[in-house]
Amino acid sequence: MRPLIxxxxxxxxxxxxxxxxxxxxxxxxxLGGEKIIDLLRHKPVDCIHRGDIKPLSxxxxxxxxxxxxxxxxxxxxxxxxxxxxxxxKGDDGQVxxxxxxxxxxxxxxxxxxxxKEIIISGKIEFYNDKIQILxxxxxxxxxxxxxxxxxxxxxxxxxxxxxxxxxxxxxxGIKHLPTLPEWIDDSMIKKHxxxxxxxxMRALHNPQSSKETLSDSVTRTRLAYDxxxxxxxxxxxxxxxxxxxxxxxxxxxxxxxxxLLDALPFDLTGAQSRTLSEIDDDxxxxxxMLRLLQGDVGSGKTVVALGTMLxxxxxxxxxxxxxxxEILARQHAETLQxxxxxxxxxxxxxxxxxxxxxxxxxxxxxENGEAQIVIGTHAIFQDTVNFKNLGCVVIDExxxxxxxxxxxxSDKGVAPDVLVMTATPIPRTLTLSLFGDMDVSRLDEKPPGxxxxxxxxxxxxxxxxxxxxxxxxxxxxxxxxxxxPLVEESEKIELANAEDRHTLLSQIxxxxxxxxxxxxxxxxxxxxxxxxxxxxxxxxxxxxxxxxGVNVPEATVMIIEHAERFGLAQLHQLxxxxxxxxxxxxCILMYNAPLSEAGKERLSIMKKSEDGFVIAEKDLELRxxxxxxxxKQSGLPAMHFVDLDNHRDLMQMAHxxxxxxxxxxxxxxxxRGDALKTLLYLFEQDEAVKTLGSx
Numbered sequence: 001m002r003p004l005i006x007x008x009x010x011x012x013x014x015x016x017x018x019x020x021x022x023x024x025x026x027x028x029x030x031l032g033g034e035k036i037i038d039l040l041r042h043k044p045v046d047c048i049h050r051g052d053i054k055p056l057s058x059x060x061x062x063x064x065x066x067x068x069x070x071x072x073x074x075x076x077x078x079x080x081x082x083x084x085x086x087x088x089k090g091d092d093g094q095v096x097x098x099x100x101x102x103x104x105x106x107x108x109x110x111x112x113x114x115x116k117e118i119i120i121s122g123k124i125e126f127y128n129d130k131i132q133i134l135x136x137x138x139x140x141x142x143x144x145x146x147x148x149x150x151x152x153x154x155x156x157x158x159x160x161x162x163x164x165x166x167x168x169x170x171x172x173g174i175k176h177l178p179t180l181p182e183w184i185d186d187s188m189i190k191k192h193x194x195x196x197x198x199x200x201m202r203a204l205h206n207p208q209s210s211k212e213t214l215s216d217s218v219t220r221t222r223l224a225y226d227x228x229x230x231x232x233x234x235x236x237x238x239x240x241x242x243x244x245x246x247x248x249x250x251x252x253x254x255x256x257x258x259x260l261l262d263a264l265p266f267d268l269t270g271a272q273s274r275t276l277s278e279i280d281d282d283x284x285x286x287x288x289m290l291r292l293l294q295g296d297v298g299s300g301k302t303v304v305a306l307g308t309m310l311x312x313x314x315x316x317x318x319x320x321x322x323x324x325x326e327i328l329a330r331q332h333a334e335t336l337q338x339x340x341x342x343x344x345x346x347x348x349x350x351x352x353x354x355x356x357x358x359x360x361x362x363x364x365x366x367e368n369g370e371a372q373i374v375i376g377t378h379a380i381f382q383d384t385v386n387f388k389n390l391g392c393v394v395i396d397e398x399x400x401x402x403x404x405x406x407x408x409x410s411d412k413g414v415a416p417d418v419l420v421m422t423a424t425p426i427p428r429t430l431t432l433s434l435f436g437d438m439d440v441s442r443l444d445e446k447p448p449g450x451x452x453x454x455x456x457x458x459x460x461x462x463x464x465x466x467x468x469x470x471x472x473x474x475x476x477x478x479x480x481x482x483x484x485p486l487v488e489e490s491e492k493i494e495l496a497n498a499e500d501r502h503t504l505l506s507q508i509x510x511x512x513x514x515x516x517x518x519x520x521x522x523x524x525x526x527x528x529x530x531x532x533x534x535x536x537x538x539x540x541x542x543x544x545x546x547x548x549g550v551n552v553p554e555a556t557v558m559i560i561e562h563a564e565r566f567g568l569a570q571l572h573q574l575x576x577x578x579x580x581x582x583x584x585x586x587c588i589l590m591y592n593a594p595l596s597e598a599g600k601e602r603l604s605i606m607k608k609s610e611d612g613f614v615i616a617e618k619d620l621e622l623r624x625x626x627x628x629x630x631x632k633q634s635g636l637p638a639m640h641f642v643d644l645d646n647h648r649d650l651m652q653m654a655h656x657x658x659x660x661x662x663x664x665x666x667x668x669x670x671x672r673g674d675a676l677k678t679l680l681y682l683f684e685q686d687e688a689v690k691t692l693g694s695x
Contacts, residue, residue, distance in 0.1 A: 002681045008176040009037045016172040018165060027169070030158040036173045037682075040201055041640040042166075043220075044153030047207045050121050051150060056090030059124055059131060066121040066138075066148060069096065071112045076105055086112050088120075096131040098139075111139055121148050151208050170205050177201055180682075181675035184225070185657075194222040197682075215643035221650070223641040228654035230679050231642075234688035235437035236662040239290060241691040242437075245415045247288035248391055252280050253314030256343055257307060263342035264303065269445040272300050276307045278441050279419065283311050283392075289417035292435045294425060295443035296612035297576025298450060301421050302335055304443070305394045308419050313345055313372045317391025320374045320416075322381070324397050326351045326522055327529055331551050332396070333375045340373065350376035350385070353523070395420045423576070424569060425612035427620045430644060432655050444613055453558075453579040454586040455607045459593050460561065466588065467508060473557055474509070474538045480557040481577055482541045485565050501561070502541040512538040544570065553581030563589035563606075564599035568619035571602075572612050598622060667692055 002010065013019050013027050013034055024034065031038040050066045059065050069088035072095075077084045086098040086108065098120065100108060112118060122136035138148045155166055177198045184194070195203065195218075203212070203219045211217060215224070257276075261268070268276075275293065282289035295301040309319035323329040333349040340347040348371040350362050365371040369388035374380055393416050420438065431440060458466065470480055482505065486497040502515040514528045514537040532540045533552050540555075544566075558578045563571060571589070579585040589603055605618050642650070665673045680689050 002686070003678050005178050005180060005678065006037075006681055008178055009040065009173070010035050011176070012036075013039060013169065013173075016169050018168050018172070023161065023165060026158055026161040030156070030161060030166075036176055039169055039173045040177070040205075042155060042170070043204065043641070044155050044207060044213045046154040047210045047213050048152040048154060049150065049209070050148060050152060053119060053145070055092055056094035056096060056131065057092040062125055063123065064121070065124045066119065067096075068117060068119045068142065070117050071114050073114065074109065074112070077101075084108060088112075088118070094131070096133065097127070098136060099132055099134045101135075103135075117142055119145050119148065149206075151206075153205060153207055153213065174202055174205060180678055181671075183229070183672060183675040183679045185672075192221065193218055194225075195219070197223070197226060215646045220641060220643075221647070224643065224647045225650050225654060226679060227639060227641045227683055228647065228650050229657060230683035230685050232432070232436050232651070232654040232658035233661065233676060234680060234685035236658045237688045237691050239437040240662055240666055242290050242418075243287050245288065247286055247415045247417060248312075248315070248317065249286045250283040250311045250315050250317075250391065250417075252284065253310045256310040256314050256345075259343040260303075260307060260310065260339060263339050266447050268303070269300060269443070269447055271443045271445040272304055275304050275441040275443060278439075279304070279308050280311065282439070283308070283417055288415050289419065290438050291419050292431075292438040292440045293419055293421045293443065294431075294440065295421065295423060296425055296446070297423055297573060298446055298580060299443035300447050301396075301423065301443060302332060305396070305419065305421060306336055306339060308394065308417075309373055309392055310343070310345070312391035312417075315391070317389050318366075318369060318372055318374065318387050319392040319394065320376075320380055320387070320390060321394040322396065323375070323377060326353060326377055327526055328396065329376050330526075335551065336373070336375070345372050346370060347373040347375065350374060350380050352377060352379050354379075389414070390416050392417045392419070394418075397422060397424075424573065425616040427613075427616045430620065430648070432651050436655050436658075442613070444611075451579060451582075451584055452610060453575060454584070455575065455589065456586065457563075457589050457591060457603050457607060460590050461593070463504075463561075463590070466559065466590070467505060470509075470539065470557070474512070477554070478556040478583065479532065479535070479537075479552060479554045480539045480559065481555055481574075482539055482559045482561075483574055484541065484543060484561050486543070498541050498543050505539055505541060509539060513541060514539070515541045517543040544574065551580055552577070554583075556581070556583050556585040558585075558587040559590065560588070561590045562592055563603060564591045564595055568602055568605060568615050568622065569612075571606050572610075572615045575606070575610075576612075 012024075013036060014021070014024050016036065016039075019027065027039065028034045031042055048064055050064055053066050053068050056067050056069065059067060067090065069090050071086060071088050073087045075085040075087070081101070084100045084103060084105065086100075087095065088098060089095045098112065119138070119140050119142055120133060120136040121138040122133045125132050125134065140147050152167075155163070157163065157166065180197050182189070182196060188194075194200070200219050200222045204223065207213050212219060214220065279289070279291065282291060293301055293304060295304075305321060309321070312319045321332060323332055329349065329351050333347065336347060346365075348362055348365055350359075350366070354362055362371070363385060366374055367386045367388060374387070379385070395418065420435075426435075473480060482501060484498040484501050498515060498517050502513060505513045514532055516525050516528045520528075528537070528540070531537045532555075535554065555578050558575055560566065560571065560574055566574075575587040578587065587606075589606060591599065591603060595603070602622060605615060609615055609618075644651070661668075661673075661676065668674065668676050677689055677692075680686070
């Protein structure tokens with residue numbers, strides 16, 4: 001259970017003064033949650049300096065200012081839409097106008113009574129050489145001057161919610177802050193000059209300058225480290241739970257491995273041999289393997305996966321390989337089937353498409369152990385699928401899964417080893433953010449014989465020329481991908497859309513042009529992709545659904561329209577769909593002139609390099625971590641305080657600290673361990689706490 005000490009900030013926002021049912025809905029929309037802690041995590045993005053109260057005579061430039069005046073007269077609006085002016089003067093005789101549009105007259109008279117002193121704060125302007133202030137932010141009698149802060153934080157807002165109500169709620173929320181036990185080592189606190197967590201939360205909402213709202217401020221750095229530590233600690237605890245369940249000590253399979261090598265039309269790369277050696281070492285111990293295999297497009301991950309699974313099969317166990325889509329699952333099956341036949345291993349495929357008697361027969365073969373390798377989608381981990389003795393799970397392109405999903409996927413066997421594969425190169429500095437619980441191997445070489453892909457940049461003005469020019473390629477038996485950024489026409493964004501491009505190309509090439517996009521049903525997409533793979537189609541017009549994994553060796557041309565709108569990593573993945581056969585391949589990046597400087601640099605990098613890891617690092621430099629590892633693309637949970645561009649060193653520190661902590665105190669039973677449990681609950685890593693009592 002969550003510690004009682006946190007109850008005060010995990011209460012509903014509706015318990016705060018001024019937050020009613022209607023405003024609570026707006027708060028939830030803004031914060032993505034309905035608890036006080038969600039409100040307290042809402043960071044200011046800047047700070048208004050209202051300054052001390054200045055005499056009117058000292059205000060000589062436009063900008064935010066605070067002054068005290070005496071109201072002298074009211075001049076109501078003479079017609080609808082005209083300004084309501086309130087005249088005022090300072091102690092020094094200087095005069096000013098306070099101006100409102102469409103404000104209730106009685107409210108203005110009550111707020112600005114004649115002959116009374118008022119402190120006002122807002123944006124000062126000069127109109128016809130006269131000082132005026134339009135709709136002041138504050139107007140209070142002198143006895144309430146403390147309501148106007150010299151420094152006022154500015155927050156992201158949502159429509160319908162006023163800054164005044166947000167400020168009031170945050171002030172109310174701060175009153176509920178508990179004093180929490182310290183979970184960070186004293187030496188680190190002294191080294192960085194950090195305050196305690198609760199003090200930092202108060203300081204966060206009471207900045208004394210714009211600098212204090214930046215991600216590298218002392219306050220934000222401390223809060224970011226807390227968040228990073230909670231995430232990394234959660235990963236390490238899950239890793240411990242995973243490893244705690246005694247695994248299977250597999251022997252190497254030299255005979256089967258040699259049969260695999262004999263069946264391959266090429267030699268393994270140095271990177272493949274090195275990775276298989278790392279995997280063999282992992283699988284040879286009774287501790288379960290939890291390894292990530294990062295491989296650039298075309299680097300030979302599938303062969304490494306098969307080599308891994310052969311270790312299990314050699315010792316009489318089954319292996320499973322899961323892909324995110326039916327297309328990829330069946331493609332893996334097509335790639336591996338001839339190799340399995342040559343080695344003498346029984347492989348079977350199971351996807352959601354398999355129904356009735358066929359499905360029953362497949363399930364029987366899995367349950368009785370006849371199926372040594374099972375390939376499929378997430379369907380292979382449904383309750384109705386029972387393995388006889390699953391020893392190894394390979395998960396392809398499922399880096400979108402968090403650590404807890406990785407655990408659940410491996411629960412089918414007694415304690416199977418797990419290999420997670422991704423064809424999306426992730427910069428080293430960010431790998432910890434997603435895979436802090438895993439050991440990492442990299443395939444950074446391409447198999448011999450792979451020809452370089454020629455990358456050219458062409459303006460979209462030449463679309464008609466390009467479309468006509470494909471005739472020669474098609475006549476030579478080559479196939480073409482044509483990628484567009486949108487599915488259908490949008491009035492707001494004038495980008496190429498797949499349906500229009502399909503129509504244009506069909507006018508030239510008839511029914512030899514196919515179309516796939518994300519809005520099609522999986523079976524429809526499958527059918528079109530298979531027609532393209534068989535050669536029934538010459539051109540495949542697509543959105544980015546073909547980004548990962550699709551393997552058509554005869555496809556030699558990749559055309560990407562509005563390439564300047566794509567990220568580098570995505571362009572690299574798309575380019576990787578060609579160059580998979582023995583023929584020379586090319587990638588045409590079409591851009592809309594004129595290109596921005598960032599667009600020029602991005603496309604220039606694509607022209608110069610085919611190394612996915614180099615491109616990933618460049619992508620990080622150009623777009624920042626938030627874009628490269630955005631939650632939408634990667635499944636990385638939203639970070640409240642961590643800024644991955646500025647806090648990479650903190651992630652590394654937190655990773656090391658978490659590893660050390662779990663080695664010394666794996667059950668978090670010491671005084672600091674108890675404080676760390678509070679930290680885990682504070683950042684809602686409850687699942688990780690549950691693992692402490694498991695296994």
